[in-house]
Structure formats: structure tokens, C-alpha cells
Amino acid sequence: MDLVESYAEDLRFARKRVTRALLGLLLLALTVFPLVAPDWMVFLATLVALYGIGVMGQNILIGYTGQISFGQAGFLAIGAFGFGHLRIWGAPFPVALLGAGLASALAGVLVGFPSLRLKGPYLSIATLGFGVAVYQVFVNWEVLSGGRSGLAIAKLKPMFGMSTTRYEYYLYVLLLALFTLATYNLISSYVGRAFIAIRDSDIAAEVNGVNLTRYKLLAFAISSFYTGVHGALYAQVLGHIEPQIFNISESITLFVAVIIGGVASIEGAILGAAFVTLVPKLLSNFREFVPVVFGLTILIVLIFEPLGLFGRWLKTRLYFQLWPFR
Amino acid sequence: MDKLLQYSLTGLSAGSLYALVALGVVLIYRSTRVLNFAHGDVATLGTFVAFSLLSDKFSFPVALVLSLAAGAAVGITFYFVVLVKAQRRGANLLGMIILTLGLALIIQGLVVWKWGAEPVALPFPISDTKTYKMGAVVVSQLSLATMAAGLVGSLLLYLLVQRTRLGLAMRATSENVMAAQTLGIPTRMVLSVSWGVASALGVVAGIFLAPALLLDPFFMLDPFLKGFAAAVLGGLNSLPGAVLGALILGVAESLTGAYLTIQFKNTLAFVIIIVVLLIRPEGLLGKEFKERV
Numbered sequence A: 001m002d003l004v005e006s007y008a009e010d011l012r013f014a015r016k017r018v019t020r021a022l023l024g025l026l027l028l029a030l031t032v033f034p035l036v037a038p039d040w041m042v043f044l045a046t047l048v049a050l051y052g053i054g055v056m057g058q059n060i061l062i063g064y065t066g067q068i069s070f071g072q073a074g075f076l077a078i079g080a081f082g083f084g085h086l087r088i089w090g091a092p093f094p095v096a097l098l099g100a101g102l103a104s105a106l107a108g109v110l111v112g113f114p115s116l117r118l119k120g121p122y123l124s125i126a127t128l129g130f131g132v133a134v135y136q137v138f139v140n141w142e143v144l145s146g147g148r149s150g151l152a153i154a155k156l157k158p159m160f161g162m163s164t165t166r167y168e169y170y171l172y173v174l175l176l177a178l179f180t181l182a183t184y185n186l187i188s189s190y191v192g193r194a195f196i197a198i199r200d201s202d203i204a205a206e207v208n209g210v211n212l213t214r215y216k217l218l219a220f221a222i223s224s225f226y227t228g229v230h231g232a233l234y235a236q237v238l239g240h241i242e243p244q245i246f247n248i249s250e251s252i253t254l255f256v257a258v259i260i261g262g263v264a265s266i267e268g269a270i271l272g273a274a275f276v277t278l279v280p281k282l283l284s285n286f287r288e289f290v291p292v293v294f295g296l297t298i299l300i301v302l303i304f305e306p307l308g309l310f311g312r313w314l315k316t317r318l319y320f321q322l323w324p325f326r
Numbered sequence B: 001m002d003k004l005l006q007y008s009l010t011g012l013s014a015g016s017l018y019a020l021v022a023l024g025v026v027l028i029y030r031s032t033r034v035l036n037f038a039h040g041d042v043a044t045l046g047t048f049v050a051f052s053l054l055s056d057k058f059s060f061p062v063a064l065v066l067s068l069a070a071g072a073a074v075g076i077t078f079y080f081v082v083l084v085k086a087q088r089r090g091a092n093l094l095g096m097i098i099l100t101l102g103l104a105l106i107i108q109g110l111v112v113w114k115w116g117a118e119p120v121a122l123p124f125p126i127s128d129t130k131t132y133k134m135g136a137v138v139v140s141q142l143s144l145a146t147m148a149a150g151l152v153g154s155l156l157l158y159l160l161v162q163r164t165r166l167g168l169a170m171r172a173t174s175e176n177v178m179a180a181q182t183l184g185i186p187t188r189m190v191l192s193v194s195w196g197v198a199s200a201l202g203v204v205a206g207i208f209l210a211p212a213l214l215l216d217p218f219f220m221l222d223p224f225l226k227g228f229a230a231a232v233l234g235g236l237n238s239l240p241g242a243v244l245g246a247l248i249l250g251v252a253e254s255l256t257g258a259y260l261t262i263q264f265k266n267t268l269a270f271v272i273i274i275v276v277l278l279i280r281p282e283g284l285l286g287k288e289f290k291e292r293v
Helices: A007-011 A017-036 A039-064 A072-088 A093-115 A120-140 A164-187 A190-200 A202-207 A212-238 A248-261 A266-282 A289-304 A308-321 B002-032 B039-055 B060-088 B093-115 B141-163 B165-175 B177-182 B187-209 B221-234 B239-260 B268-279
Strands: B131-134 B137-140
Touching: A017 A039, A017 A164, A039 A072, A039 A164, A039 A190, A039 A212, A039 A248, A039 A266, A072 A093, A072 A120, A072 A212, A072 A248, A093 A120, A093 A212, A093 B268, A120 A248, A120 B093, A120 B221, A120 B268, A164 A190, A164 A212, A164 A266, A190 A202, A190 A212, A202 A212, A248 A266, A248 A289, A248 A308, A248 B093, A266 A289, A266 A308, A289 B060, A289 B093, B002 B039, B002 B137, B002 B141, B002 B165, B002 B187, B002 B221, B002 B239, B039 B060, B039 B093, B039 B187, B039 B221, B060 B093, B060 B187, B131 B141, B137 B141, B141 B165, B141 B187, B141 B239, B165 B177, B165 B187, B177 B187, B187 B221, B221 B239, B221 B268, B239 B268
Parallel strands: none
Antiparallel strands: B131 B137
16 A cells, blocks of 8 residues: 655655665666667767756746746856856866856846746746847857857866766766756755745735745746756767857757646656657758657647646556556 | 938838737737747748749739738638637646747748748849938838838728727727627637738738848748837737837837947847836836736
8 A cells, every 4th residue: 555654754755665666777777878878879868868957947947936938048058158168267067067057047036037027928028038138149249159169168087987978978867866856855845835836826825925036036046057057068068169059949949848848847857858859869861840840749748738748657657557447 | 310310211111020020919919818929930931932922923912912811821720720729628828828839830840841941032023222312311112112011011900900890809809708709709700810810910021021131931030029029018918009119129229230239239129128028017008917816
């Protein structure tokens, strides 16, 4: 029987023995993967890991706090270029990563201020405007963006004699795991519940003592911290960044990942990240159909499966749990 | 002084195109409360239809009418096939906005697939090199035609909304859908007309923009965002506001480009959006929106 006897037990990360075993298996698979898979697969997995962090961050904002943002590319650009400049000035990788995240979080707070007065469609326009404005500033301000040639970022020196691809894979998967754990804890804490209360009804939340100003700004700060880290990691993987990467379609890709993966689900963020990274690779000979697939998937998800890929997974699991009965 | 006039005129010509885009955005927003992110892409599609027709030696008026019809058909189909279905399943407003985003992506991909991503020139009967001199101000035939298109489009829309029974039904539906239904107005039909008209307006803007820019699958993105900004500036639920906002934006942009900085000319629109939303979220002519608990 599956009885929860105390609150602490309910909050435990992996309650059942099966879950723990499966989790162990997953970790094992992730560890062995780069040793057996070819390099290009490992690189794809690395991309999924770093996108996972960004999508998770955006999910905190869209899925949990209910604030729509179409300006993620702006935060990505700030993270990536912040990281690039810090690396060029000689900051070590972890410091530069943290700096990029913090710079992005600061921008997030600034964008968060309009969100105190705006909601729904108005907020989405304001953030869209922010994203485009940041893009244009980076394109036109060569001191920030390194001009036409962009910024070159030194490759990481792999430890333990690994190849760069493998080393980056392990590092990024580890970071993704850390961010996933942090997100789980955040969502089940007071802060996470405040976010969810704001999403469901901000007036009711305020009446119940949630400080709207503080928590909306916090949601923006946290989510753009994640996005900034995503930008930094992306810059590191590419080794070379230019402002053209962070255009409006990048914002839309991240948004699509949140919706397809599943709104307000942490596992869904990773699934969505996998979707938006893998589909373009699968369709690499039919590049023009990538947006068509994204668009159709959005329509199908919103009309037939509002919880996205994660909802599909939950239903499949439920089906097998109850198997002979329906 | 002449320079000022000249730049203002250029701005007005750009602004009248923004006005056509903004009118479409506002028309859809005030009737269905949906921000149509696919507006620019529907316009692109319509413009490419016009391009194909003109290349096949159809005369310009025929191509214009057929491409407007194509744009309207896409808008109406999307309304009936996707939005109505989503509404029946209880999609919220955010969901519907995301649906339009999905439509935008689909159209974008299909346009690239059908017409390719290479820029092409639209064969257009009105030249942008032939100019007229009015006092000290020089104005090209194209920008005159553009202003005329903006004026005629706005005027026809005004007549439709204010002077016809259909327009009355549209106003009633945007005021209160339930009450309109109770009074026997076929609201779905009326709303689909709004979608069709709005999409057709977008196509007009696209066709008049194409000769000034080159035609590629993403050429409407920038004008669409500007039209959006204009709609926000004027008030998202006010049709006259959309025109006013668009003209102000066009002139402000042109003057910024002339006197302040050419690099950040395009950024101005987005700065305006953010400032307007912060100071006066309902826009210049919009009605204040209040939330009921």
C-alpha cells in the first residue's frame, strides 16, 4: 500500500523503493552514456541538458507563477555575453557562470517591475519588447557584442584526461541535476507555494499575506538566473557567440519547449528541452518544417493534452499501474 | 524646417502602414481578447500569394483581391477550426495566445517551404523612384500610394464598424458576448468576420510594404512588432487609438532616425511599449480596464 504517514515523508524526494531504483538506473545510464555513444550524440545530450536548465527557469515563471515572458532571448543574451566578457577578463568558469546568472537575474528584476502592474497579454507584449530591445542593443553596440565577429570563448580544460565533449557532458548533466534538485525544493517550499498562489489568483494570494511585489520580482529573478546560466553554458559549448543567435525565435523556441514539455512540471521542462533540441536535428534535411512541427505540436498539445509530454507520461504510467482495470 | 517636414512625411507614410497592422491587431483583440501573434505571418502568406499571382501575369487588382481573400480565409479557418475548438475545451486566454503562436510557426515554415528563404522583389505597378515635388518636400509615388492605402483601409473599416448592421453586431459582440448571443446575434459568424477583416488588413499592409523592402518569409516581423507597439500606444481596444498610435510611432521613429540616432531607431518602438505600459497601460485612447474579483 502507498500510505503517506507524515508531511516529511510526503516531501521526501523519492518515496518508494521502485522510484529510488529507477532513479539509480537513470543516473547509471547517464554516466555510461558518453562512454558508449558517439560524440555527436553526447553533444546533443549536452545541449538538452543546458536547454533543460533554461526551460526549467522559464517554467518557474510561466508554469508556476503564471507570468508570461516572451523576452527570454534577452536574458539569454545577457547571460551569454556577461559570461563571455567575464571569461575574457580571466574569471574562472564557475565565477563567470555565477556572474552571468546574477547579471541576468538583475535584468530580470528590472523587467519584473512592469509585471507588477501588467498581466496576461500586456505583460507578454512588454517582455517581447524587452527581448527585441536587448537584441537590438547587442547588435548595434559593438563594445558589448564584439561587433560582427562576435566574442570567442576559450574552451574548458577537461579534468581527469577526458575529451572536451565528454567533460562538458558530465559537467552539464551534473549542473542540470543540481538545478533540478533546487527546483524541486523551491517548488515545495513556502516560496514555491507563494508562486503557485499568485498564478491561481494574485488578489487571493495577496489577501492571504503573500507579498506580491516581493514574490513576483523573485520569480523573475530566479527564472532569469536560470536563463542566464543557460546562456552562459550555451556560450561555452558554442565557443563563439554573436548577437544574431539570440533573436526572437530563440525566445519562442524556449516558450514552445515549456508548453510542449508541460506547463508547471519539472520533468516536463527536460522533456520539452529534449523536444526542441532533437526535432531540428531529426529534420535537418527539412529545415523549413521545424517551425511547422513546433506549431502543430503546440496546437495538438493545447487542444488535446494540456499537460504536454509530461501529462502523456503520467497517463501512460497510470495506465500501467492500474493495468487490468481501467 | 524643410528637413523636419520631409522626415515627418516619411514617418507618416510608414505610420499609415503600421496603422493597417495595428488595426488588425486591435480588431482581433477587442472582439476575441486574443493577441494575434500570427498576424504578421498571415500577412506574409497573403503577400506571397500576391507575388505568385503577379508572377503568373495576373493584373494587379485581381492579385490584390485574391490575396486579400486568401489572408481572410486563413484567419477565418483558424478561428473556426482551432480557436472555437479550443474554447469548447475550456482553453484560457493564455492558451489562445499560444495557439496563435502555433499558427504563426506553421505559416512561417510553410512559406519557407513553398517560396524559399531567398529574398525576391514583388512586381509592383507603383514605382518608388518616381517622385513629386510639393514645395520643398519630395514625396515618392509609393509613399503617396501607401498613405492612400492606409487612409482608405482605415476609412472602410470605420464605415464597416460604425455604419453597417454587421458593424453594430461586431461592436455588440466585443462589448458583451453573452448579451449579444441572447439578442440573437450569430456571434461566431461575427467574430469570424473580425478575424477575416483583420487578416485582410494585414495583407494590404504587407503588399504595400513589400516594394519598399524585399520580400522574404520574415519581412513582416519588424512591421508587425511596430504595429503591435502602435496598438499598445493607442490602446489595445480602441480602433481610432490604433491609427493615432501608429502615426505617432511612425513620425517619432523617422525623427529619431533623423536627429538622434539611426542605430537605435528600431529600438524606439519597444522602449515606447514599455514606457506606455508602465505609465498608462490602457493606452492613449483606450478605456481603462478594471478587474473584477
